[in-house]
Amino acid sequence: MQNHSKPPPLVLPPVPLRVKSTKGSGERLSQTKSMVIPDLDSPQKPINRHRRNQSQHNIAQGVQQIQPVLHGEYLNKAKICDGGRKQRKNWTSAWVVLNSSQLQFYKESKQEVVANLKPGCKPEGVDLCGAIVEWTREKSSRKNVLEIITRSGDEFLLQSDDYPIISKWHDAIKRAVDRLSSGDVGPGGGKATIQRASSSECLPRPAYESTKPKAKEPKSENRRSIIFKLNYSASDSADKSGVKNRLKKFISRRPSMKTLQEKGIIKDRVFGCHMLTLCQREGTTVPRFVQMCIKEVEKRGLDADGIYRVSGNLATIQKLRFIIDQEEELNLDDVQWEDIHVITGALKMFFRELPEPLFPFRFFDQFVEAIKTKEDRQKIQVLKKLVHNLPRPNHNTMKLLFHHLQRVLTKSRQNLMSSQSVSIVFGPTLLWPELDMGNMAVNMVYQNQIVEFMLIECLEIFGPEAK
Known part of the structure; x- marks a missing residue:
């Protein structure tokens, strides 16, 4: 028999694998993913799969995510x-x-x-x-x-x-x-950078701009700025009727606020004006509106049921307020002010809208400490001293008001108003703290107690009413 030896196995030369170049990670890969020896020491970066651009561009390095503060x-x-x-x-x-x-x-x-x-x-x-x-x-x-x-x-x-x-x-x-x-942090929390598409060079990004719309700038009321905007408006060429030119002339010739006040066209308010400023302007120590309301209530309202407790018509009160603020002639005997509760409501609104209450802010804590005194005689002396140290407009107005409220109490059988009910109405109206630290209920108790005690001991604290 003839021996047939098997031919030796065909050995193919090894195919050299092309290794990814270390010159830069931005070069194109010429082999498929399976023919590239991965660099196990460095983390793998995702490859852009876009059909029109198979090149992998370098992503800005050195971006460090800042952990939440x-x-x-x-x-x-x-x-x-x-x-x-x-x-x-x-x-x-x-x-x-x-x-x-x-x-x-x-x-x-x-x-x-x-x-x-x-x-x-x-x-x-x-x-x-x-x-x-x-x-x-x-x-x-x-x-x-x-x-x-x-x-x-x-x-x-x-x-x-x-x-x-x-x-x-x-x-x-x-x-x-x-x-x-300061521009040191980008949207991702690291140094903001931009990279060119054709190189690995990193360029500094301009100051980070938010995609959110910017807040609208407040409109300036300066006359010069308004004229400037009108002069440099892009639509001046389309202003065939000359509206903008007439508007610019009107604004430039408009009188100033000071001139309008001097001519009496614009008047200072009464409601919401500081007590000292109002009295200096009127040349008195008690605002005229307060005197007018108290006189009218004593003339025809002491017997009214629920005086100062019952609310008047708000629209009529606001009409009365507007007339007072415009310093127009006011006759409280007019039929439109027939409801006495409108006048009392306007008086209470005047005191509530004072920028600083009748009892000034710096005296609030002192009055609260005084009312905590247990012995009545000592309490009267402390309150009397505090009232004496008040600014003169506050002192004189307070004295006139408390003597008036005491006369209201003399008619308590007719108007059904006790010292407690009057203090509930005027406590929060005449004094409140400058900063409310969450003790509203506690403050309200002290406010009512202060007004009620001063109302009962009015003669001892304020002395007899001046004739």
């Missing part, structure tokens, strides 16, 4: 303005997270949000770039209130009863705003 905490939040339009203040509890460039508000804590958040649902965010952060007392009666105003015109209030907590948030948000304003 504060991971989260429950704070009270209210949005009072949306794009420059005011909204009703509605306080809600929110889980607040501060990232490098924005605040985020969640309804629940972060763990609950991750478990319950629906796909596509995003938390409410506040862009801090160009924002203003400051403490505020005017926007809310609550204590420890922080106000945030964004470039888009949104306004948020943050509040916590614990001052160290809200102070910590104030400092952290302030630092984030300052860092963003």
